[in-house]
Amino acid sequence: MLFNSGHFLIFFPIVLIVYFWAPKKYRWLILLVASYYFYMAWKAIYISLILISTVLDYFVGLAMSQEDDKRNRKILLFISLLVNLGLLGVFKYFNFFADNFNVLLGSLNLDYLIPASGLILPMGISFYTFQTMAYTIDVYNRKIEAEKHFGYFALYVSYFPQLVAGPIERAQNLLHQFKLEFRFEYERVVSGLKQMLWGFFKKMVIADRVAVLVEAAYSNPEACDGGTLLLATLLFTFQIYCDFSGYSDIAIGASRILGIKLMDNFRTPYLSRNVSEFWSRWHISLSTWFRDYLYIPLGGNRVVKWRWYYNLLIVFLVSGFWHGANWTFIAWGALHGIYLILALIFKEQKAQFSAKMNKWGLKRINTWTSIILTFVLVVIAWIYFRAENISDAHLILSKISSFDFNLVALESFIIDNGRVKALGILIIVAIFIFIDPFMDALIKNKRKVSSLSSYLIYSFLTVTILIAGNFGKVDFIYFQF
């Protein structure tokens, strides 16, 4: 089920009514049934994969908590990781490996082809497998107790607001909340609704409208000039942010209404002053997952320098591969890894330069230069993320960087058959850039406005959605991951 569908607009109020009406001891069951229904509304059969992960990790968790022998615990952990990663491997990566293996066989003149699997990628598989793996790793490390109640654990794996695109929650944050009793509290419910509304605005007014323009350019980069591709790339930068942070806002808001607090996933990432900061503000639940379960186990920064760089590169390559079974995602991850390594190599020079700028009273200019430079680096990496393949990405990058601009082509991209449709969305994106930090602070209760202003802000958001929103059923980009 999509958040931006009529189905969800009926489903969610029903869940709320039943949830708040039901006695506390049955609430987990209501949420569990709702979560399974939510997922099965997409493709019922694929609930079996969630059940496999749930049953396996529930029993592995219990067995590990009762097992003192570290070697046996390690075997149990290995089984859990093998099955979860195996599911990911079969459903998400099989065709990628098969394709590449076939290319390799072809280059060796071997006349054998591994057939494609034909399996549909299960929605959200990367999210719930990572969430359940975090649980087993934490139980293995004795960071948390294994959950004894199967229902609560099943709900932890499948909790519908964050099931298909995160935030990827940790057991220590989420599980205990299912056992608490939440009443219908006005302030909390309204705050959740406001965050959902802001999420819908980002998704329906910006991401889905911009998507059409981005697709037009990226599906045929040969036919576009550098200016058009640059504009499309900048638009994609906001499309992916609004699409994914919009989903997170809807998920966090919906969960807050139910009384369950989910972790922050975005903190105005395009205002970051360096790439490292960007990753502490973009898809926070995934970057902290990789930090805790891959980067630190690899040794983190408590190793010799070359090994530190190696660890960073590995983490970002894996992160890229997590996003999709395509070389473009791996290249995107590699670019971010390289950015971070270069930042470490030139850390001292950067610090000296900043100190000089501050001394000359140019601190603000220095800050904004850093923000713009970081933004440019992130935008370059998005080209690889969005392009259909590596050669398209190179073509787009070369057309932009060689200033292969054609004003007539750019104009025809913006003005469609004599109509100025694209200009409208460009104006909305420009306004969004300015209001996003304010709205982010507002929905996170870091900023207060008067009651009248609040009414006006949220009713204008609603009216903008009604007038300019895309009400077609457009998937969230991160569902495919």
Added chain:
Amino acid sequence: MSKFFRNGLIFLTLVVVLYPFCFFLLGNISLAGQPLINWFNPNLSTKGTIHRASIEFNEDQPFQLAVFGSSHAYRGYDPRIFEEKMDVKMFNFGSSAQSIPNSYHYIKQECAKNTYDIVILDLLVSIFENRDLESSIILTRNVADDQLARNILWEEKDIRLANIYLARHLILEDDYFYENPDYIKYGFVSKTDSMKAPNIQRPYKEFDPSERVVQRFKDLLHYCHQNDVPLVLVNQPRPVQTNEEKNKEFSEFIIECNAPYNFPVFDYSLDHELKTDYNFYDLGHMNQTGVEYFNSRLIRDLKTQVPLKQDD
């Protein structure tokens, strides 16, 4: 809880007031020659051929023959040929991707106001299988009859159409419409180009009609039967690339649905001498030479099998 409902009501009231107000402002302030609303709403198409045709309809009515259907209809039935060879005034109510539910409302509304000797419904496989808003958006924006626009809006229950409906009433200077250079008259649009395509049949894909569309098709047949609407079902010539098996399934489906009512059915889909390279301008639509052949044949069959009231 009462605070939630009280404040929720205030919020909703504000939205209900602001929505048409903002729409009105954006709809009536123009920049670069267009109302601002067109800048922000991609679905809010300007008026087009149907609007233009409806002006002609009001000036030249009554008509004896009406055609409903998709682009195949408005490109497939030439009023000049019908006038010349059948001596009837024909009006083409076809519109892009006109869905069966929309044809149902259109025929109902039109036949309640005017009497026709023959009402042709042009049938097409894809309008039974696909459902999108194109047809409803175009009709809600263009049709002269406000009740028909409301019926379509109610049928779809989609917020995008609410915007289109508001545009009908809240954009005051709404005279501009897109002029199709291929437009002839009375709703008919003609193409003279021909195409080159390999004579390979499209792959078979099972005929899979939408339940809602099938229900509305049956409602349409039932309505016409109950109200003595002289309905004629036509499946116009298709190029050789059309998959024969699927086409057969579709024809059988039409016959099955029509069995209780026994309206005349003319199926020329694969029973014709038209050549893809000369008589079609794409893999779906005939060009003018194809239309001339098809219309002449249909007129001959109508004359022998469907007597006009004026002949009585």
